[in-house]
Amino acid sequence: MTRSDGSIGIYFHVPFCASKCPYCDFYSHCDPALLPAYADAVIREAHTLSGCRDFTDADVFDRRIESVYFGGGTPSLLSIAQIGGMLSAVSNRFSLAPDAEITLEVNPSLQDKQAFFDGAAAAGVNRVSIGLQSAVDTERRALGRRSGAEAAADCVKAAKNAGVTDVSLDLMIGIPHQTRQTLLESLDFALSLDITHLSAYILKTEPGTVFYKRRETLGLPDDDTLADYYLLMCEHLKNRGMRHYEISNFCFDGRVGRHNMRYWQNGAYLGFGPSAHSYYNGRRFFYADDLQAFLDGKPCTDEGAGGTAEEIMMLSLRTDAGLDLRDFARQFDLQLPDGFTKQLSRLQTGGLLAYCDGVIRLTDRGMLLSNAVIVSLQSALFNE
Amino acid sequence: MKQENIRNFSIIAHIDHGKSTLADRLLELTNAVSRRDMQQQLLDNMDIEKERGITIKARAVTLYYKADTGETYELNLIDTPGHVDFNYEVSRSLAACEGAVLIVDATQGVEAQTLGNTYLALDHDLELVPVINKIDLPAADPDRVCADIEEIIGLDCENAPRISAKTGENVAEVLERIVELVPCPEGDDDAPLRALVFDSVYDNYKGVIVYVRMMDGTLKAGETMRFMASGAEFTVVEVGRMAALSLVPCVELKSGEVGYITASIKSVVDARVGDTVTKAENPAAKPLPGYKKVNPMVFCGVYPADGADYEALREALEKLQLNDASLSFEPETSGALGFGYRCGFLGLLHLEIIEERLEREYDLDLVTTVPSVVYKIYLSDGTMKEIDNPTNYPDPALISYVEEPVTDAHIYSPPEYVGAIMDLCQDRRGVFQNMDYISADRVDIHYILPLNEIIYDFFDALKSRTRGYASFDYELKGYEKSNLVKLDVLLNGDLIDALSFIIHAEKAYPRARKIAEKLKDNIPRQMFEIPVQVAIGGKVIARETIKAMRKDVLAKCYGGDITRKKKLLEKQKEGKKRMRRFGTVEVPQEAFMAVLKLDDQV
Numbered sequence: 001m002t003r004s005d006g007s008i009g010i011y012f013h014v015p016f017c018a019s020k021c022p023y024c025d026f027y028s029h030c031d032p033a034l035l036p037a038y039a040d041a042v043i044r045e046a047h048t049l050s051g052c053r054d055f056t057d058a059d060v061f062d063r064r065i066e067s068v069y070f071g072g073g074t075p076s077l078l079s080i081a082q083i084g085g086m087l088s089a090v091s092n093r094f095s096l097a098p099d100a101e102i103t104l105e106v107n108p109s110l111q112d113k114q115a116f117f118d119g120a121a122a123a124g125v126n127r128v129s130i131g132l133q134s135a136v137d138t139e140r141r142a143l144g145r146r147s148g149a150e151a152a153a154d155c156v157k158a159a160k161n162a163g164v165t166d167v168s169l170d171l172m173i174g175i176p177h178q179t180r181q182t183l184l185e186s187l188d189f190a191l192s193l194d195i196t197h198l199s200a201y202i203l204k205t206e207p208g209t210v211f212y213k214r215r216e217t218l219g220l221p222d223d224d225t226l227a228d229y230y231l232l233m234c235e236h237l238k239n240r241g242m243r244h245y246e247i248s249n250f251c252f253d254g255r256v257g258r259h260n261m262r263y264w265q266n267g268a269y270l271g272f273g274p275s276a277h278s279y280y281n282g283r284r285f286f287y288a289d290d291l292q293a294f295l296d297g298k299p300c301t302d303e304g305a306g307g308t309a310e311e312i313m314m315l316s317l318r319t320d321a322g323l324d325l326r327d328f329a330r331q332f333d334l335q336l337p338d339g340f341t342k343q344l345s346r347l348q349t350g351g352l353l354a355y356c357d358g359v360i361r362l363t364d365r366g367m368l369l370s371n372a373v374i375v376s377l378q379s380a381l382f383n384e
Numbered sequence: 385m386k387q388e389n390i391r392n393f394s395i396i397a398h399i400d401h402g403k404s405t406l407a408d409r410l411l412e413l414t415n416a417v418s419r420r421d422m423q424q425q426l427l428d429n430m431d432i433e434k435e436r437g438i439t440i441k442a443r444a445v446t447l448y449y450k451a452d453t454g455e456t457y458e459l460n461l462i463d464t465p466g467h468v469d470f471n472y473e474v475s476r477s478l479a480a481c482e483g484a485v486l487i488v489d490a491t492q493g494v495e496a497q498t499l500g501n502t503y504l505a506l507d508h509d510l511e512l513v514p515v516i517n518k519i520d521l522p523a524a525d526p527d528r529v530c531a532d533i534e535e536i537i538g539l540d541c542e543n544a545p546r547i548s549a550k551t552g553e554n555v556a557e558v559l560e561r562i563v564e565l566v567p568c569p570e571g572d573d574d575a576p577l578r579a580l581v582f583d584s585v586y587d588n589y590k591g592v593i594v595y596v597r598m599m600d601g602t603l604k605a606g607e608t609m610r611f612m613a614s615g616a617e618f619t620v621v622e623v624g625r626m627a628a629l630s631l632v633p634c635v636e637l638k639s640g641e642v643g644y645i646t647a648s649i650k651s652v653v654d655a656r657v658g659d660t661v662t663k664a665e666n667p668a669a670k671p672l673p674g675y676k677k678v679n680p681m682v683f684c685g686v687y688p689a690d691g692a693d694y695e696a697l698r699e700a701l702e703k704l705q706l707n708d709a710s711l712s713f714e715p716e717t718s719g720a721l722g723f724g725y726r727c728g729f730l731g732l733l734h735l736e737i738i739e740e741r742l743e744r745e746y747d748l749d750l751v752t753t754v755p756s757v758v759y760k761i762y763l764s765d766g767t768m769k770e771i772d773n774p775t776n777y778p779d780p781a782l783i784s785y786v787e788e789p790v791t792d793a794h795i796y797s798p799p800e801y802v803g804a805i806m807d808l809c810q811d812r813r814g815v816f817q818n819m820d821y822i823s824a825d826r827v828d829i830h831y832i833l834p835l836n837e838i839i840y841d842f843f844d845a846l847k848s849r850t851r852g853y854a855s856f857d858y859e860l861k862g863y864e865k866s867n868l869v870k871l872d873v874l875l876n877g878d879l880i881d882a883l884s885f886i887i888h889a890e891k892a893y894p895r896a897r898k899i900a901e902k903l904k905d906n907i908p909r910q911m912f913e914i915p916v917q918v919a920i921g922g923k924v925i926a927r928e929t930i931k932a933m934r935k936d937v938l939a940k941c942y943g944g945d946i947t948r949k950k951k952l953l954e955k956q957k958e959g960k961k962r963m964r965r966f967g968t969v970e971v972p973q974e975a976f977m978a979v980l981k982l983d984d985q986v
Contacts (some may be wrong), residue, residue, distance in 0.1 A: 011944055202939040227934030248939045263944055277944040284947055303947045311950060346968070350912050371936040372911050375956050 007097075008060070008280070009067040009262045010090055012042060013273030014075040015291055018109070021144040022210035022255055023203055024110030027275035027289035028073040030139050034291060038273070039082040041295050045272050046089040052270065052278060052300045055285045065094045067101040067259035069354070070125075072332075076106040087124045101166070101258040103127040106159075108151035117155075117162035127166035128159045131201070135189035136182045139175045149189060156193045168197035173229045175203060176219040184236065191240050194257040200233055201248050202226055227368050234364045240320075245320045247367045264315045266307050279306050309334065309381075314374050322354075322361030336381065343380040347373060385458045387640040391566045392460045392597065393513075394477055396505055397487035398495035399857060402517040405549040406487060407463060408556070411628050413556060414447040414459070443583065444595055444642055446625045459562060460642035462582060462597075464501075469731030471859065472678045473583070475504055476658045479674055480582040480597030480642065483511040483566030485558065486539070490516045490524035490546070493532045496796040496855035501536055513561050514541050520548035523608050536822045571639025576668040577601030579637075579645075579661040581611075582715065584652045586706035590622070592649035593631070596661055599672060604636045609647060612671040616654045617664050618647035621714040652709045678710050680728025681789070681860065682735055682755045682839050683772035685716060685882065686742070687724030689749035689973060694723045700746035701725060704738060711738060716773070720882035720964060720976075721751055726773055729755075732839045751976055754885045756837045760787040760863055774884040777870040778919050787863040791837040792817075795846065797854035799827050804849040812837035813888060832861065836886070871896055873903070873979075874917040874924075878967040883979055896926035899979055906975035909933035914969050916923045 015030040016035055049056050068090055070083070078086075083104070090096055104125045110116055117128070122343055134140050156167050168294055169190045173183060190198055196228070205212040205220070221229065234244055242250040246264060248256060262269055271278045275289035284303035309332040310325040316323040344360065347353040352366035352373055366373055397403040447459040451784045464477040478484065487496055487500050505512060514533055516526045527586045530541035545557035577597040587593050603609065610617045624633035625643045637643040651656055660671035688697045701713045712728035716920070729735040735755060761769045761777070762784045771777060793814070795805055806816070806829070814831035822828050832840075838845055838858065846854050869892050873883040887895055896918035907930050916931040938949050963970040 202935070204939060223933075223935040230935070247937060263946065269944055271944050277946070279944065279946070286945070290582065306946060310953075311946060314950065314953060316947070347911075352911065367937060368934060369911055369936050371938060371953060371956055372933065375953055375960060376911065378953075379957065379960065 004281065005064075005366070007064040007066040007267065008067065009259050009267065009269040010046070010065055010094070011071060011259070011269055011271040011273075011276055011278075012075070012086055012219075013071055013271060013276035013287075014038075014078060014273050015289075016077045017072065017074045018077065018107070019144065023143060023205065025206035025209050026073065029291055032077065034295075035077065038291065039078065039085060041297075042272050043085050043089045045294075046086065047093055049270075050297060050299070051272075051287060051294075052280075052285060053059045055278065055280055055283050055300060055302070056270075060270070060280070061094055065090060065096045065097065065100055067262060068096075068103070070104045071261040072105055074107045075104055076110050076116070080116065080123060083120055083125070084123040091124075093297060099268070101127055103129055103168075103257070103259055105129045105131065106155055107131055107147075108146040108155050109145075110151075110155065113154055113158040113160060117158045117164060118268040121147055121159075121162040121164050126164055127168070128155070128164050129168040129170060129197075129257075130155045130159075131170045132186075132190065133170060133172045134175055134182070135186040136177075136178075139182060141179060141184075142176045143172065145155075153189075153193055156195060160194055166196045166358050167194065168257065169193070169195055169201060171198060171200040173200055173202050173233060174221055178229070179223060180229065180232060183233065187233060187236050191237075196253065197249070197251045197257060198237065199249050199257075202230060214219050229363055230368055243320070244364070247318050247370060261319070265321075266312055282307055310378055313378060313381075317360070317362055317374055318367075319369060320361060322359045324359045326358045334381070337383065339383065340377065340380040343376055347376070385640075387570065388457060388568050390458045390460065390569055390640050391483065391562055392462065392569060392642055393483045393485060393562055393566050394462045394464050394481045394505075394641075395485045395487060396464060396474075396478075396498075396501035397517075398489070398492070398497040398501075398629065401487050401492070401495070401498070402549045402569055403487055403491040406485070406515070406517065406547075406555070407461060409549050409552050409555045410447060410459075410461065410559065411445065412552075413559065414449050444626050445628050446642065449559050450565070452560060457563050458641075459559070459596075464640065467781075469729075469734045471500075471504075472676065474501070475508070475548075475674065476580065476582045478505055478508045478510060479672070480580050481508070481510055481566075482569060483513060483562065485513045485515055485562065486533075486537075487515050487517045487549075488529055488533060490518045490526045490529050491521050493529045494796070494822070496794060496857040499536070499796070499828075500794075500857040511566050512539055513558070513565050514539050514544040515558055515561075516541070516544055516546045517549050518690075519546045520551050520553065525659040536826070552969050569640030571598060572600045573602055573639050575600035575639075576666050577603055577609075577661065577663045578668045579603065580672050581655055581657055581659045581661060583657060584655040584709075586652055587646075590648075592652050592655050594647070594649070594655045594661070595626075595642075596637070596645060596646045598637050598639045600639050600668070601663070602638050603661070603663070609645065609661050610664045610667060611655060611659045612662055612668070613656065613659040613675050613677075614654055616649075617666045618654075619648055619707055620645055620647050622646045636833065644940070652705075652707060656709050661956065678730060680710065680712050680730060680755060681835065682729045682731055683726060684729075684755040685721065685724050685753035685773070686713075686717060686727050686739070687718065687721040687751045687753075687882075689751055691722045692910075693748055696746065697742070697748055697750075698727065700742050700748060701727070703746075704741060705847045707973075710734070716775075718753075718775075718882045720880045720966060720971075721753075722964075724751075728772070732843075738832075751882075751973065753882050756886060757789050757839060757841050759789075759868065759886060762786070772888050774870055775881050777884075777886060780869070785865055786868045788866045788868060790832050790861050790864045791835050791858040792861045793831045793833045793838070793856065793858040795829045795831070795854055795856050796822070797827055797829065797850055798825050801850040801854055802827055802829065805829055805846070805854060808842075808845055808849055809833060812842060813890075818851050832864075833858065834864075834866065834888075843855070851854065858956050869920045871899070872919045873899060874919060875907075875966055875971065876914045877902070877917075878969070880966060880971075882976065892920060893925055900926040900928040902978045904928040904930050904977055906978045907969070907971055910970060912968070 045051050102125050106128050130152050133143050139260045159167050205215045231348045237250045244250050245256050268280050274287050274291045274294040277286040284306040285300040348355050354361045395403045444462045449459050450456050462477045464474045526546045533539050533541050545553040545554050578599045583595040585593050605620050607620050609620050622633050623637045623645050624631050658675040663667040680687045705711050710730050713725040716726040756772050756774045758770050763782050809831045814833045817830040820828045867889045868886050869889045870886050873880045900916050900918050913932045916928045917924045918926040963972045
């Protein structure tokens with residue numbers, strides 16, 4: 001359940017966007033003039049590991065790279081040459097597995113779609129994640145998205161044509177003025193396309209965003225409504241044959257997002273780019289969310305030890321694999337106290353958790369309450 | 385000083401009529417303290433007193449005044465607490481005097497405590513010196529106020545000084561009138577010692593400082609003194625007089641004088657206000673009249689918000705008690721609030737002051753339960769039980785009947801508010817006695833009011849209904865049979881002891897509904913539905929449901945920033961720790977406060 005095969009993943013954070021979406025609090029810039037400098041810097045970092053020198057060892061280059069992920073920001077603002085350069089840096093320097101999953105996040109507003117996907121596929125990209133968010137124009141506009149739903153459909157087609165094997169769409173629940181009807185419309189639109197994977201995030205208004213400031217007047221669905229939408233979505237996608245393998249992720253035929261799974265399975269990864277996070281040899285560290293500092297070669301900051309019992313519990317319970325209590329207790333040399341068992345049975349009776357053969361998993365309702373459930377379990381476990 | 389040149393006096397007034405300000409001016413005028421050293425209202429030396437503008441503990445000071453005749457007089461000013469909670473202390477201070485300056489605000493006239501204090505002073509046969517204060521204010525109407533005093537109190541005001549204690553105008557006249565009107569003491573130095581304790585204060589270095597008025601006899605350091613009520617004996621270490629800023633030791637205190645005694649006394653409990661000091665050798669045959677041990681009338685549980693502060697709370701209470709014999713406390717345990725103390729107070733103001741001092745001077749965060757009075761519960765087996773804690777309320781099936789304390793309450797108000805006041809009193813289960821027009825624009829409304837109806841927020845309600853024009857005075861009358869019930873609060877079926885309280889049956893239903901609503905509004909939704917019930921005995925009379933929380937999830941957990949997610953959960957855990965847990969329910973402090981808070985009650 002947790003990964004200890006020595007493999008690692010690589011994440012590139014591409015902090016550029018054509019415009020900032022009003023709900024997004026990820027680190028990004030809107031000045032494309034710095035893109036070339038960024039690409040150079042990130043390639044340099046991947047080559048030299050100078051920013052994360054304090055946290056890595058010579059061994060890192062022999063580790064098997066099982067996934068590469070271009071996230072953002074808007075990685076599709078990169079040119080094919082830049083994508084190729086970044087991937088070459090990985091394949092030249094590290095031991096990139098032949099079957100590695102190489103994912104690129106794509107904004108559907110992309111021009112010359114076929115040429116782009118052909119180039120990306122040729123460079124090695126074999127999985128794309130397309131930010132549809134909603135199939136309903138008014139909802140996409142509310143999110144600051146300018147292209148139409150067809151643009152996303154065109155992206156799926158072009159990617160498939162180019163030979164990309166895995167295609168994922170991003171959807172959102174909790175968009176201003178969203179209804180059951182429009183949610184189902186978006187789900188059915190996504191399902192009508194040739195996709196292998198779907199991510200559906202509940203919109204959260206983060207401090208510092210435009211949405212946060214206007215949250216009272218935006219017409220955001222309340223928590224009870226959101227909960228209903230979420231359960232409706234889970235039901236609907238399962239009925240169409242999708243596996244609900246993580247709180248916000250669904251797939252066909254076992255085609256999970258391997259890179260993201262790595263995060264939830266306590267696997268190692270190196271992140272490059274401003275605000276990119278890494279986890280290697282049990283330590284967590286990150287580049288500051290400051291493009292200029294990154295260009296200047298400012299080293300990573302330590303975030304302390306990872307892979308603690310709390311983390312493992314928090315991450316495992318996000319997935320349908322759940323948490324194997326026997327392994328967990330053994331790994332951390334824990335005695336599960338009575339209070340913990342009692343809490344488990346309360347959660348089970350309440351329909352938030354399933355307990356089977358020593359493995360606990362959250363139900364769909366439990367996933368909706370995962371914070372409270374996890375906190376209650378941790379409190380019971382550590383007698384807090 | 386020979387007794388003929390001694391004047392012992394108090395200043396009495398309604399709250400805010402300028403008592404402390406006048407005291408300050410008298411100190412300045414007699415050079416007892418220089419202007420530079422003059423903190424405002426020197427006699428009130430606690431912060432809270434200064435802020436609230438009330439004097440809590442009596443103090444005394446000796447002034448030397450050269451009168452117009454050229455004679456020098458020793459004037460002993462004995463300050464009195466200005467609130468009804470401290471009536472007994474007031475009465476002891478007055479008993480130490482031959483006269484009292486009665487201050488009346490020239491803008492407000494005679495108020496409830498003006499009368500209350502006047503009657504107290506007359507009970508002690510004091511000569512009254514009326515003074516009209518605040519003549520500098522535009523709204524001042526000294527002629528009308530003088531007419532009021534003459535009419536209501538029957539005191540000749542023709543020569544009453546009209547002053548402004550604030551500006552100092554005409555204040556010297558007050559000193560002249562004191563010398564002229566207040567009789568000198570007539571003690572007998574040769575008689576056995578009898579000295580009245582009118583205050584006692586704990587001092588870190590000297591032990592208890594006992595403030596006394598020498599009635600008969602003399603006292604010197606080295607002699608053995610005896611408190612006649614407590615029987616405790618001590619060797620006198622020091623005697624002296626009170627200057628404004630310090631204690632001044634002297635060789636001997638003589639009859640008629642006011643002074644202090646120290647004798648390495650560890651606790652004010654041994655030197656209670658009202659007790660009589662005599663000598664072990666040749667003791668007085670009888671103590672001075674009027675001593676009583678004051679009993680707390682209002683009780684509540686005081687708990688540290690953080691359980692770790694329990695010891696600190698005990699130490700703070702012990703320190704406060706060193707100086708306040710009327711504060712009582714004993715440990716109690718609440719399932720809801722953990723370890724704390726059941727504290728007894730003279731009244732609600734006393735409670736508030738202690739609470740505030742604990743929070744401010746000792747930096748404690750407190751949760752206090754609903755104040756309770758002492759109920760007499762007569763059981764079917766013929767026995768009687770006094771309880772001040774709802775937790776100890778017996779099974780209703782065992783109760784024959786219950787008595788609660790009632791008060792004689794007088795409200796003085798302009799006539800236009802009589803309707804509003806009667807509504808309020810009616811609402812507080814008051815029984816109307818009578819109503820007198822004490823002057824054309826002042827009515828005295830007399831009610832019998834249950835004490836438990838006035839300890840919460842009666843005074844606030846009265847002020848808001850009369851725009852602050854009404855004043856209020858009460859005294860305990862006795863116990864009366866009453867139809868009382870105990871309300872219990874249950875969360876998810878578990879009894880929350882700290883929220884139980886005793887209430888009149890007629891009010892139980894609306895109050896129960898209100899409590900259930902407040903809890904529902906103040907307890908955050910949790911993973912499971914929580915029933916909130918309010919019950920009498922086993923019978924639920926109000927119910928609300930806190931719906932289960934539906935969504936509490938970090939939907940997006942990727943980009944590899946695990947630490948941020950972890951921190952969010954840790955924050956959530958911290959939040960949980962600040963809540964009190966009952967079985968399966970977590971209740972934030974605010975929810976208790978919302979229910980326990982004194983305002984907004986049905």
